[in-house]
Amino acid sequence: MFTARLELRRPEAGDADAVLRIHADRLACEHNPSDMITVRAEAVDRCRSWRAHWERHGFGYWVLRRRGSERVxxxxxxxxxxxxxxxxxxxxxxxxxxxxxxxxxxxAVAAVLASAPAAPPVVARVRPANVASARVALRAGLRRAEHLDTLGEDGPDWVFASAGL
Structure with missing residues (x-):
């Protein structure tokens, strides 16, 4: 799938190094430190689970690259x-x-949501201090749903949801 500036593709086994690189970055995982990984075997497992989700459900997490670039x-x-x-x-x-x-x-979010299954509803769980992530959720058309807030692995999760929740 393509957007004006991005290529979105299904994960492949060879993406484990990119999964490790991004999920080992403290800044990239600042708001969700439980998502950090530091061992390649963990990245291989995460990539494998993403691919298995695609196989079971026909959708999942995409790998993002700028158009014309090989870098994830x-x-x-x-x-x-x-x-x-x-x-x-x-x-x-x-x-x-x-x-x-x-x-x-x-x-990327706009492209993903345009191809999303009609049900169930979409939610984004955002850490309260992650203003940029909340902004992305709101611009994508999700609405703040305080009644769905929950305690996540790294503390409180603010929930942004599609219509119907």
């Missing part, structure tokens, strides 16, 4: 999960810090 700059996509016992599509967007502030996360 991040990941964006949807994963089927549960929130307060209800099925939801969790929206993930994580880019390397060098790609921040350019509107690339919003561009």
């Amino acid at each position: 700059i991040g990941f964006c996509g949807l994963k089927l999960t549960r929130l307060h016992e209800a099925p939801v599509l969790n929206l993930l967007y994580r880019l390397e810090p060098a790609a921040w502030g350019l509107g690339l996360a919003g561009e």
Whole structure:
């Protein structure tokens, strides 16, 4: 899938090094330190689980590259999960810090949401201090849903949700 500036493609086994590079970056995982990984085997497992989700459900997390470049700059996509016992599509967007502030996360999110399954609803769980992530969720059309806020692995999660939640 392509946007004006990005190529989004399904993860491959060879993406483990990019998964490790981005998820080992303290700044990239500043708001979600439990997502950090420092060992290649963990990156291989994470990449394998992303690929398995695609195989089971026909959608998942995409690998992001700038058009015309081979360098992976991040990941964006949807994963089927549960929130307060209800099925939801969790929206993930994580880019390397060098790609921040350019509107690339919003561009990737828009493409992902345009191709999203009609149900279940989409949610983005955002750390309260992560203003940039909240801005991306709001620009994507998600709305703040305080009644769904929860305690995540790294502290409070503010929930932004699509219509119907």
